[in-house]
Amino acid sequence: MKFIDEVDIEIISGDGGKGCVAYRREKYVPLGGPDGGDGGIGGNIVFEGDEGLNTLHHFRGLKTFRADAGGNGAGSNMQGADGHELVLKVPVGTLIYDIESGNLLADITAHAERFLASEGGRGGKGNAHFKSSTHQTPRFAQNGEPGKSIKLHLELKLLADIALIGLPNAGKSTLISAISAARPKIADYPFTTLEPNLGVVELGDKTLVVTDIPGLIEGAAEGKGLGIKFLKHIERTSALVHLVDCSMFIDEFEAIDAYVTVREELEKFNPDLLNKKEIVCLTKIDAMTEEEIEKFQGCMEEQLDRKVLPISGVSGRNIELLKQLMLRTKEVIQEETKEAQNGK
Numbered sequence: 299m300k301f302i303d304e305v306d307i308e309i310i311s312g313d314g315g316k317g318c319v320a321y322r323r324e325k326y327v328p329l330g331g332p333d334g335g336d337g338g339i340g341g342n343i344v345f346e347g348d349e350g351l352n353t354l355h356h357f358r359g360l361k362t363f364r365a366d367a368g369g370n371g372a373g374s375n376m377q378g379a380d381g382h383e384l385v386l387k388v389p390v391g392t393l394i395y396d397i398e399s400g401n402l403l404a405d406i407t408a409h410a411e412r413f414l415a416s417e418g419g420r421g422g423k424g425n426a427h428f429k430s431s432t433h434q435t436p437r438f439a440q441n442g443e444p445g446k447s448i449k450l451h452l453e454l455k456l457l458a459d460i461a462l463i464g465l466p467n468a469g470k471s472t473l474i475s476a477i478s479a480a481r482p483k484i485a486d487y488p489f490t491t492l493e494p495n496l497g498v499v500e501l502g503d504k505t506l507v508v509t510d511i512p513g514l515i516e517g518a519a520e521g522k523g524l525g526i527k528f529l530k531h532i533e534r535t536s537a538l539v540h541l542v543d544c545s546m547f548i549d550e551f552e553a554i555d556a557y558v559t560v561r562e563e564l565e566k567f568n569p570d571l572l573n574k575k576e577i578v579c580l581t582k583i584d585a586m587t588e589e590e591i592e593k594f595q596g597c598m599e600e601q602l603d604r605k606v607l608p609i610s611g612v613s614g615r616n617i618e619l620l621k622q623l624m625l626r627t628k629e630v631i632q633e634e635t636k637e638a639q640n641g642k
């Protein structure tokens with residue numbers, strides 16, 4: 299499941315510093331030669347991959363990025379200082395396009411990978427450079443080369459950390475709109491969601507990418523409903539949040555059925571999907587009495603032998619807790635992956 303985040307920016311590398319016109323002045327030396335130094339080189343603009351970043355949000359609002367100019371040259375052959383390079387950090391998975399040509403310039407695929415996007419202007423030569431046998435005292439120096447402006451389109455393809463799964467109408471799209479800025483279509487008929495939606499969940503300074511998958515029904519693994527195309531996306535997420543809507547059920551075993559139907563489709567498609575960490579939620583609890591919630595939660599916990607979290611995307615009940623659980627699950631998976639890699 300890919301989440302696309304994009305932004306257009308302009309980058310301008312630093313201007314080269316001016317060369318200097320100066321002459322040597324020494325006591326008792328009446329005709330000092332030219333000694334104006336060169337200007338410094340303007341700052342480069344470099345992109346650098348940073349695995350700590352998840353989005354391109356930090357570019358929003360800021361449209362132009364400019365590197366420092368090189369310093370001007372000075373007398374006594376003093377060269378101007380070079381401008382500092384400007385490093386723009388981007389998440390791993392960022393594609394950088396030149397807007398004018400449409401060409402892909404770089405694909406940042408690793409932490410600390412760097413791409414030199416725009417070189418600073420060369421410094422101008424001071425008048426000391428232009429001295430020749432016929433031209434002993436040149437009265438001119440070069441200006442620095444101006445920095446280059448390039449308009450870029452940055453595009454980030456992110457893997458979703460968590461997929462929301464469940465039968466059609468379980469409340470998946472309602473939940474993603476309650477926990478992120480995503481605003482998918484929500485309606486009281488099955489198969490409202492035709493394409494997966496993605497949302498970034500923010501918790502303090504941490505983020506989590508969640509995808510809302512079209513509903514799965516019995517036979518999804520054989521292509522019924524919209525399921526099969528999206529089961530492939532689920533394979534690439536790290537964990538699942540499984541939503542079970544019991545608000546219309548009379549019998550608790552209908553809830554178990556709803557849960558098992560979805561799990562069986564996952565298994566038929568790829569048994570490994572059952573090994574993914576899963577948070578099970580009882581949804582739409584604002585439409586249930588406390589007794590009903592207790593009855594369904596109790597039965598599911600007993601039958602499935604696992605914790606079940608009752609939530610409501612509409613009233614917001616237990617939504618903060620779910621967000622924290624999702625983040626914790628993502629972190630546990632990251633820790634386990636790291637340990638497994640170190641163990642190799």
Ligand SMILES: Nc1nc2c(ncn2[C@@H]2O[C@H](COP(=O)(O)OP(=O)(O)OP(=O)(O)O)[C@@H](O)[C@H]2O)c(=O)[nH]1
Pocket residue numbers: 464465466467468469470471472473483484485486487488489490491492511512513514581582583584585609610611612613
């Ligand atoms: N009372 C109540 N209704 C909800 C809640 N969440 C969803 N609904 C309603 O349930 C219906 C289905 O919600 P969706 O969020 O579209 O469900 P979905 O799982 O995305 O459905 P598909 O995309 O068709 O698979 C809509 O009428 C929602 O308003 C909830 O927490 N409480």
Ligand SMILES: [Mg+2]
Pocket residue numbers: 470471472483484490491510512513
């Ligand atoms: Mg939906």
